[in-house]
Amino acid sequence: MSSRSQAIADILTRAIIDHRLVPGCKLGERELAEIFGVSRIVVRQAVIRLADDGLAQIERNRGAFVAKPSMQEAMEIYDALTLVEQGVAAQLSERLGPGGWAELRQHVERQRQAVAAGNDALADVLGQEFHSVFVRLSRNKVMQDIHAQLVRRTTLLRSLITADFDYCNLLDDHSRVIDLLEKGRLKKAMELIDTHHRSVVRGYIMDRAVFPELSPREALAPYLADGAANTEAANDEAGSEHKGAQIYAIPPANLRRNQAGDP
Amino acid sequence: MSSRSQAIADILTRAIIDHRLVPGCKLGERELAEIFGVSRIVVRQAVIRLADDGLAQIERNRGAFVAKPSMQEAMEIYDALTLVEQGVAAQLSERLGPGGWAELRQHVERQRQAVAAGNDALADVLGQEFHSVFVRLSRNKVMQDIHAQLVRRTTLLRSLITADFDYCNLLDDHSRVIDLLEKGRLKKAMELIDTHHRSVVRGYIMDRAVFPELSPREALAPYLADGAANTEAANDEAGSEHKGAQIYAIPPANLRRNQAGDP
DNA sequence: CGATGTGAAATTGGATAGCAATTCCTGTTT
DNA sequence: AAACAGGAATTGCTATCCAATTTCACATCG
Numbered sequence: 001m002s003s004r005s006q007a008i009a010d011i012l013t014r015a016i017i018d019h020r021l022v023p024g025c026k027l028g029e030r031e032l033a034e035i036f037g038v039s040r041i042v043v044r045q046a047v048i049r050l051a052d053d054g055l056a057q058i059e060r061n062r063g064a065f066v067a068k069p070s071m072q073e074a075m076e077i078y079d080a081l082t083l084v085e086q087g088v089a090a091q092l093s094e095r096l097g098p099g100g101w102a103e104l105r106q107h108v109e110r111q112r113q114a115v116a117a118g119n120d121a122l123a124d125v126l127g128q129e130f131h132s133v134f135v136r137l138s139r140n141k142v143m144q145d146i147h148a149q150l151v152r153r154t155t156l157l158r159s160l161i162t163a164d165f166d167y168c169n170l171l172d173d174h175s176r177v178i179d180l181l182e183k184g185r186l187k188k189a190m191e192l193i194d195t196h197h198r199s200v201v202r203g204y205i206m207d208r209a210v211f212p213e214l215s216p217r218e219a220l221a222p223y224l225a226d227g228a229a230n231t232e233a234a235n236d237e238a239g240s241e242h243k244g245a246q247i248y249a250i251p252p253a254n255l256r257r258n259q260a261g262d263p
Numbered sequence: 264m265s266s267r268s269q270a271i272a273d274i275l276t277r278a279i280i281d282h283r284l285v286p287g288c289k290l291g292e293r294e295l296a297e298i299f300g301v302s303r304i305v306v307r308q309a310v311i312r313l314a315d316d317g318l319a320q321i322e323r324n325r326g327a328f329v330a331k332p333s334m335q336e337a338m339e340i341y342d343a344l345t346l347v348e349q350g351v352a353a354q355l356s357e358r359l360g361p362g363g364w365a366e367l368r369q370h371v372e373r374q375r376q377a378v379a380a381g382n383d384a385l386a387d388v389l390g391q392e393f394h395s396v397f398v399r400l401s402r403n404k405v406m407q408d409i410h411a412q413l414v415r416r417t418t419l420l421r422s423l424i425t426a427d428f429d430y431c432n433l434l435d436d437h438s439r440v441i442d443l444l445e446k447g448r449l450k451k452a453m454e455l456i457d458t459h460h461r462s463v464v465r466g467y468i469m470d471r472a473v474f475p476e477l478s479p480r481e482a483l484a485p486y487l488a489d490g491a492a493n494t495e496a497a498n499d500e501a502g503s504e505h506k507g508a509q510i511y512a513i514p515p516a517n518l519r520r521n522q523a524g525d526p
Numbered sequence: 527c528g529a530t531g532t533g534a535a536a537t538t539g540g541a542t543a544g545c546a547a548t549t550c551c552t553g554t555t556t
Numbered sequence: 557a558a559a560c561a562g563g564a565a566t567t568g569c570t571a572t573c574c575a576a577t578t579t580c581a582c583a584t585c586g
Contacts, residue, residue, distance in 0.1 A: 002323055003539075005311070029567070039541050041304055044568085048268070048308055052315045054405075060265060061548045061567055076405040083350035083406065091346070142317075142339040142416075143346065146409055153405075266568075292538070302570050307539085324538055324577045 005045035008036055011223045012046060016055050016066055017155040020214055023068035027056060035220055054153050067156060074157050075201065081150045082197045085131065086190045088138045088147075093181045093189070100137045104178050107133050111171060128155070130174050170196065268308035271299055274486045275309060279318050279329055280418040283477055286331035290319060298483055317416050330419060337420050338464065344413045345460045348394065349453045351401045351410075356444045356452070363400045367441050370396050374434060391418070393437050433459065 012032075015021045027050075032043045047064040050056035058064045069077070092100070107130055114123035128151065135147040173196045180189035275295075278284045290310055292303045299306065310327040313319035321327045332340065355363070374389035391414065398410040436459045443452035 002321070005539095030565090040567090042540070045308055045311055048311060049315060052312060058265075062550095063567065073405065076403045079354075079403055080405045080409065083354070084346065086353075087346035087350050090349075091342075140339045140342055142336065142343045142413075146343065150405075268568095293536090303538090304540095305569070325579095326538065 003045075004038060005042045005049065008032075008038065008042060008046035009049040011036075011220065012050055013053070013055060013152065015220055015223060016050075016159075017152055019159045020220070021066050022159045022214075023066050023156065025066045025214075027064040027066065029063065031217070032220075035217055053149055055156055068160065069153070069157060074160075077150060077153045077157065078197050078201050081147070081154060082194050084143065084147050084150065085134065085193050085197075088135050088143065089177070089181055089189050089193060090186055091138050092134075093184060093186045096137060096181075101178060101182050103137070104130075104133065105175075108171065108174050108178070111174075115171065127170065127174075170199070267301060268305045268312065271295075271301065271305060271309040272312040274299075274483065275313055276316070276318060276415065278483055278486060279313075279422075280415055282422045283483075284329050285422045285477075286329050286419065288329045288477075290327040290329065292326065294480070295483075298480055316412055318419055331423065332416070332420060337423075340413060340416045340420065341460050341464050344410070344417060345457050347406065347410050347413065348397065348456050348460075351398050351406065352440070352444055352452050352456060353449055354401050355397075356447060356449045359400060359444075364441060364445050366400070367393075367396065368438075371434065371437050371441070374437075378434065390433065390437075433462070 012021065012027070021027075027047055029040045029043050029047075032047075033040045036043065047056055047058065051058045051064065054069075055067050056064050057067050107126065111123055111126035111130065114120075114126055131151060132144075132148065135144050138144070173192060177189050177192050177196075180186075180192065275284065275290070284290075290313075292306050292310075295306045295310075296303045310319055310321065314321045314327065317332075318330050319327050320330050370389065370393055374386055374393065377383075377386040377389055394414060395407075395411065398407050401407070436455060440452050440455055440459075443449075443455065
């Protein structure tokens, strides 16, 4: 573990993208310090990291809050995400070998099975993960980091927003993008990526409470070492054969069908 | 001012992109704390910000150092920068109005005059700034921040690297990109952006000491409030009519022709 | 003479206590 | 009901202290 503030920043990030800490929620230094059993300073450092990542807003002498992006900012984040994924698509269409396409197809297939099995939680995570796998194949760590940050911010947006779109369509989009790219039909693929993201944004309605507001103590309880028993129970519920296992450490607080996350 | 740690992070960032703090330079907490007259904690918070920005590396129990990116990472940073600028180019080619094109042309013209006047320092800064103006016209703050971070990292790279390319060619590239985009020849423009960046990278030779290593105290002296007199003197030397004036507060420690910076 | 072990010094990561400034909240007054 | 005042709470920061780790000079040994 690099540092304690990093560990705490990671937990807070996780809690935010799990929609357990919702936008606007106060991240009081003293309260968090008590919850994590560390000094205020460590908490402040963690919160600074979140703020640099766009997940928190720090107001001088008032404290830190989970970020509450405006609709304008939401559009910008999705635009940036589209731009990045289109660019990666262009690179992959030139450089990716058969193994890469196979990996992508395999990922889509796993998601399809999850949907078929009715495991929405798994399908949801796989749907988000697809985009990350896609970018990872570019073999560009810098780009990966930028993309991951944008994805986190879109996930945050989903706390603020009710999505109203057809889940299966998005799965098909992934599949079609792969086909188009492998056939060299780059322009068509890029249009599809754009449409894909737009179809997500279009259904958004802001200023509606989507997830319940929990106190930081309630929200963070499952991530603490003390709550290990609790955590494992949650894990069993979600499914087990997936390698990026810690994703399931805590299931979203409030996951329903048709609210599935997919940037 | 938002916070003291942010202010210090800004100064350190400035010193790094001015090539006064060179890669590998130790950023000792105690030393910096003494230099800035703040406590160690504020320094640590500032350094965390730098590390999140890719400008510093923190090694547990060893301290923070100015980042020393590998050749691999350098390529990735330039690839990412190319990707972002190509994407922005695509957006601008559809959306930008006459005023925008005029602003870009005006910027190139200013740089051309600076070159003609032999003011290399100004030309250098304007050359870098062009890319930022370009991205700003996309009206996407999120994208701007990502791009600015990438530009800072390329500037850091230039501390590590000797550039050996034809300065005027790069200026012409800017002009040609504008022409191509305005005429709707997007693909050609994107190729040129790629070539532009590649021509910069190709001339790079790593592992050569380009800038002298200063101690943090020497490197930071000009930025401190105490050194205000010193700062203004430096300002006069570099030229004055440019609006982003703080760029000239401190001229690069070691600026020569043919080492001009242009991402 | 070089390699290796060792202990002191220096540095980091963190805890704790405390203080000034600011903001928030509440209760009183008008 | 509105306005004001003052105390409580919170933040930003300092100072000091401590444990863990690294560094480095020095002594020891092959």
